[in-house]
Amino acid sequence: MVIRSPHPDVEIPDVTIYDFLFDGLDDADLDHPAVIDxxxxxxxxxxxxxxxxxAVAGAVAARGYGVGDVVALHSPNVPAFVTVFHGLLRAGVTVTTINALATGAEVGKQLKASGARALVxxxxxxxxxxxxxxxxGFGSDDVVVLDGAEGHPSLRDLLTSGKPAPDVTFDPATHLAVLPYSSGTTGLPKGVMLTHRNLVANVVQGEPYIPLGPDDVIPAVLPFFHIYGMTVLMNGAIYQRSTLVTLPRFDLAQYLQVIEDHRATVLFVAPPIALAxxxxxAAAGRDLSSVRILMSGAAPxxxxxxxxxxxxxxxxxxxQGYGMSEMSPVSHVIPAGSTGISAGSVxxxxxxxEARIVDPATGEEIHQPAEGVSAPGELLCKGPNVMVGYLADEQSTAxxxxRDGFLHTGDIVTVDADGAFYVVDRLKELIKHKGYQVAPAELEALLLTHPEIADAAVIGVPDTEAGEVPKAFVVRAPGSELTADGVQSFVAEQVAPYKKVRVVEFVEAIPKSSAGKILRKELRAR
Structure with missing residues (x-):
């Protein structure tokens, strides 16, 4: 059974993201604040x-980058991110965004995997x-440092090059706009191929449920390098001519001050920020009366x-809403004007x-009931916001x-008679730590490089503040006296902070199927 949105279809313009966001600027918009640092x-x-x-598009084109090229953007939320991101897209470049917390090794892996020619x-x-x-193998000229560093081009150099924006032609439905990295439902991070049409579509799809306007002020603390921040905050706000106030990291005192000083109206958050x-x-007694919408996403x-x-x-x-990088990212939202939908629903x-719910064991369709709530099953989604596929990974894409375009989400959901969805469990192995994705396979591969570790498995375990934290089950090599602190330090030296192993349990063996697959269900049962 195919379940359809209760809202009528909306028209999706067949244009580039640049044309979609900036072509319609009128005289009244020009002096309106777009981004405040x-x-x-x-x-x-x-x-x-x-x-x-x-100006950035012109400078980028003059440096030889255009349609078919990938450039990496590695930055926290600063106004220059917005400028460079859209300047690259304006020039026809595909942007791969890198987590600001990434280590040097992680940056190198993504540059290589994405085929990037330069790094900002x-x-x-x-x-x-x-x-x-x-x-x-990048040279110093291939690394642009926005705020300036000796030997590297800067944002000032790009803005003052004097080169006109290029005339570029491509099909928005097929040309890749961005290449964020996601672990999907399992395995190592993969390049998610999202077109200009995917990004345009998701902004238009979200508009009826998350109404914004020129009077809205939005603190932008969720990172733009993450698809939630990229589409819902940055592009959604620009499309509606709202004002973004950028914050390079989450600091509660600063965040609260921005809400008060700028009379913020809409907060897009992940659950850890909502918890704070x-x-x-520190939040008690603050004047938060200007806030009309708080929208949570990225984790339960x-x-x-x-x-x-x-x-x-x-x-x-x-x-709250629901989505995945593979869906640009939003597929579900509680409409701001709705009544009667539980805040626990996505x-x-x-x-x-469109969506389908299927029994993960049998593949049989689960129907939306005429009353009450359906049986649980895996959620599959289809729409104009769904990715083209994973870069250079036909098997994971398949x-x-x-074949008919539905995306396996790996999440177990129910749906009620009114079309409200509830996430109740998940099939996918992905760990969600403060909204960030952590792939168990990536940590397991790293652990196995330790000479005193014979085998390892990683799962997510519940945590009040973070949602989940990575826990490692470790089999010591014969004769090893490796400690939990030693395991944690080994991992911490090589990964971004949100990927750190927080709990270690030493075991005699890792439970596996006859095919060699780790039986995570058994580990979770411990």
Whole structure:
């Protein structure tokens, strides 16, 4: 049974993301604040932003980058991210965004896997950027440091090159706009191929459920390098001519100050931020009365936490959504104007979206009931926002996308008679730590390089603050006296902070199937 969005389909313009966001600027928009730097208060208007985007596109084209090229963007949330991201897309370049917390080794892996020709970063991340760039043979001229560093081009160099934006022609439905990396439902991180049409579609699909406008002020603390921040915050806000206030990292005191000082109206968060707003003493007594919507995504958000946040934000509609990088990312949202949908639901299908629920054991279809709630099953989704596939990985693509275009999400859901979906479990192995994806296979591969580890497996275990933390089950090599601290230190030296192993248990053997697959269900049962 195919379940369709209760909202009528919306028209999706057949245009590039640049044309979609910037072509419609009128005189009234030009002086309106587009991006405000949270720490400094510096304001970039919509007119200035478009001019900067065009200037970067011209400079990028003059340096020989265009359609068919990939450039990596490695930066926290600063106004320059918005400028460079859209300048690269304006020039026809495909952008692969790299987590700002990535180590040098992780930067190098993504540069190599994506086929990137250049890297754009900021000086606080330069050590990791240089290490990664060196690993793939980049020269100093191939690494742009936005805020300047000796021997490297800077944003100022790009903005003052004086080169006109190029005339580029490509099909928005097939040309790759971005290449974020995701572990999907299992395995190592893979390049998710998203076209200009995918990104345009998801902004249009989200508009009826998450209404924004020029009067909205949105603190942008969720990272733009993550697809949630990229599509829902950055592109969604620009399309609706809202104002973004960028914050390079989450600091609760600074975040609260931005909400108060700028009279923020819409908060896009992950559950750890919602938890801080709900329970941290620093949030008590602050003037948060300007907030009209709090939207949580990227990890499970339960009804009790939603209620606690609501008590701190009495004027706000507290809601959540659901998605994956592979869906650009949004497939479900609780509409801001709806009533009667539990805050524990991930919401309704967005317009132009279809879903199926199937029994993971038998593959049989599970039907939406006329009343009550359905039986649980795996969620499959189809729509104009679903990825083309995984870069250079036909097998993973075939495993994830059905022949008729439905995406396996790896999440177990139910649906009620009104079309509200609830995530109840998951098939996928992915660990969600503070909204970030952690692939067990990546940590397992790293652990097995330790000379005193004979075998290892990693699962996610519940954590009140982080949602989940990685736990490693380790089989010591004969004669080894390796300690838990030793395991944790070994991993911590080589991965971004959110991937650190937080719990270690030594075991005699890792349970595996006859085919050699780790039986994570048995490990979780411990």
């Amino acid at each position: 949270g720490p400094s208060g510096a304001v970039t208007s919509y007119g200035a932003l478009r001019a900067q985007v065009d 970063t900021v000086s606080p991340l330069l050590d990791a950027a240089r290490a990664g760039a060196s690993a793939v 707003l709900a329970k941290h003493p 958000f339960d009804e009790q936490l939603a209620a606690a946040v609501g008590r701190r934000l009495p004027a706000a509609r507290v809601m 919401g309704l299908l967005v317009p132009n979206m 495993d994830t996308l059905t």
